[in-house]
Amino acid sequence: MITFILNNKTIITSEHSGMTLLDFVRYEQRLTGTKIGCREGDCAACTVLVGELKNNRLEYQSITSCISPLGNAHGKHIVTVEGTNLQNKLTVAQEAMKANYATQCGFCTPGFVVSLTGFALSNSEKNYSNALDAISGNICRCTGYKAIEKAAHQVVGKLKTKDNPSFSWLIENGFIPNYFEAIPERLKDLEAKDRNQPKGKYVSGGTDLYVQQADHLADNDVHLIAEKDYLKGIEIKDGTCIIGTNSTVSDLWNHSELNSIFPNLKKHLKLVSSEQIRNMASLGGNFVNASPIGDMTIFFLALNSDIGISTESGKERNLPLKNFYQGYKTYDLKKEELLKDIHFKLPSKNTFFNFEKVCKRTHLDIASVNSAASISVEDNVITEAHVAIGGVAAIPKYLHETSAFLTGKALTSEIILEASEVLQSEILPISDVRGTSDYKRLLGQQLFFAHFIELFPEVFTLKDFVQNA
Template sequence: MRDTIRFLRAGAVVELTDVGPMDTVLDYLRLTERATGTKEGCGEGDCGACTVALGRLVNGRLVYQPVNSCIQLLGMIDGAELVTVEDLSADGKLHPVQKAMRDLHGSQCGFCTPGFIMSLFTLYHAQGMERSRKAVTDWLAGNLCRCTGYRPIIDAALASCFDAADDAFAWRASETRDALRRLADSRDVFLGSTESFFAAPATVEGLAAIYGQHPDATLVAGATDVGLWITKGLRTLPKIIHLGRVSGMTRIEETPAGLFLGAAVTYTAAEPALTRIAPDLGELLRRIGSKQVRASGTIGGNVANGSPIGDTPPALIALGARVELQQGDDLRVLPLEDFFLDYGKQDRRPGEFVAGLFVPRPEAEHFYRCYKISKRFDQDISAVMGAFRLTIVDSLIHEARIAFGGMAATPKRASGAEAALVGASLDDPATWGAAIRALTMDYKPITDMRASGDYRTEAARALLVKALMEASGATEPLRLKGAAHQEGGDNERAA
């Protein structure tokens, strides 16, 4: 067992022993290092002012990803390279993205600028990106500016980020890879005491053992939710167990039958495989949070926290996904919809944790769609999330799986609408009416700041009609991409 966390910083290894379970990367930078270029804005991972880059090895390749340091726990960066805005200039010369921001007037007050610079740094080092305004706006959706205006920032990105990387980080990439390999080990990490600790086990067996001993501990994968418990909820979490180092928890396994995702697989890592399962899933994931959130947040965490407005559970329930739970050496598997019992309550025993998810691949007779309704296009919580899988033979619906988020205390199937759709004909919209009416009995949504109950009911009914019309071929799939994502001002159709 190791009682330190280690990470790479400006080419040197930093090793820390005095790390509290709730310490954040932002606080370490500003209060310990006094590296104050990284700013604190919203404190909840929305504005991007605190963005830093983490370098990790992905299949042997050095990859830099943006993260929100305000909600990234310090212990979670063990084994990574931490890069901040102070690190970018070299030999008195600005980094290419810094120079482009200066030359093209991408900064006024400058408070948000370091976060933009760090997001652009990760875009600068991304591979295979097409030079386009859409690519830039997707990448910067998690960075907000209130005085400069986005046009010159986007211009700076287009001018600097799409040629081959030619900076100090590219020049020493081989040395960085070697250093990260030396940091990697298979030892469990434990800092603190039995009363208060940060733990990062390296194996599933180690996780099962420590969680069995401390079932009151908080499990953390990406901290995109738990981080807000600390910064906004001001909760005290004396025991934290991080899942990011657990061997097998980041496993992605594709088979003809479907896709297995370990509980610590991030949205970013899962997106290509889930898009191959269903293109609508890829579009959904692109609208969950931001690049920073998706680089840290996990599918398993979105399921395990049991939020009634989580985006992925309804989409996966409609596909017939199953959740794998582990307690000690015991494994059990149950349909994902059965995992959610009530608001904030899941079918999870003391010491039991989500180990992974299996997502079945749609078959030839399956028609699948999922839709997200929210006030903002990017980085917003759903008002209504609807997902539909229809089994269709000769234009007749033989089976329907329908799940909604935001309509009940848990992600929930529409059992009445499902039953009413069996036998309905896609060629005869008159046969759809019973299912549309049944939705009003399946759900009694509440009114809150995101939407009224009546709006949610009408939106759910409209989404069901939309899915049936697309299944019938009466209308082509149309997905609003958002004004910031439009090329030439026209809405783009989904592939």
């Protein structure tokens, strides 16, 4: 049985774990404020909040329910737009949308209200930038969006009067209804033990699988692994970072030590989908999706990462991520195996990392070409280089020859130009909806140059490469 709290109601259901949370909410519970839009996680009309007890503290995140399996709600608090309502008056988020004329046809409005409520409940600093991040995945086609941004600004203005607001403060000030205060104890009392999982397709966050196979997964057995503790966590020790493959992009985003090691981490991760998807998407899922343009795959290839692979019987092995991919959508993983973790050596003080991505729109889009590079330099000599690029081959591409060519060479524009020619010999892009092969070759070159302009601005300028390329 799947047991969770939906708004203010305890749910115990034998519905199939693989059906989407959206379909359960709308068709089984008749909570139709949660809308069906794209069914791909792109429009966020279906946004709900997921509350989970972590270290005795209830934390909420927004997700898109159209690509989330019902079984992942087990033991949690799910909040739809109906669950944010107050008696006889509007909440702060609802009033802000109304006061700023931020709704027209109204179809997208519930998603925005839920996302802004989630922002109020979140641990993030209550500033305008974070409020815009919270609604980064919510699309509206009617209002021009500026009115919605004004509504977000109004919500921030109400929150700025209080640092780290408690549930009681949020209730008193009209952000959430009274019942929220009892949810932590209700979740503790919930009989939500680990369920016996059937043998079926492994599913973690589901953000890719449910775009492609939602109907199939709803009708067949799935083995949900999102709550497997041994696949979770981020640990830094003895100069190595070990990340469980159930960790999400948001787990990286919120990890203070990783942000100190990689000062531009949030800037890079902001290019990886919307906040709702970053809250759901697991690193392991990104790797085994094996997309040639998988953002996090490219990211970790450039860190020269290794992956840990395990079986349920306890057998384990390690493999360089750059050797994992064997061909288009194929990789070195046996049927009974799971990716357990990804680990890499922490960069030294002389190591510099950068991630670049070009797509048809800046955010919330699939890359035409993406690239990452980790470059170590001492005395103006490149002592170690790892460069990865996506969208230019059948697999997420670690550039073996380009990386080897750079190692041991002087950090000069002449060397970088020569290395870009090696890069061109390693890639074989095809023409598709994201661009022609010639366009992708040009992007590959330009993103390669961008790494060095970004990382070594005192050495390189755009002019060094534009005039000589």
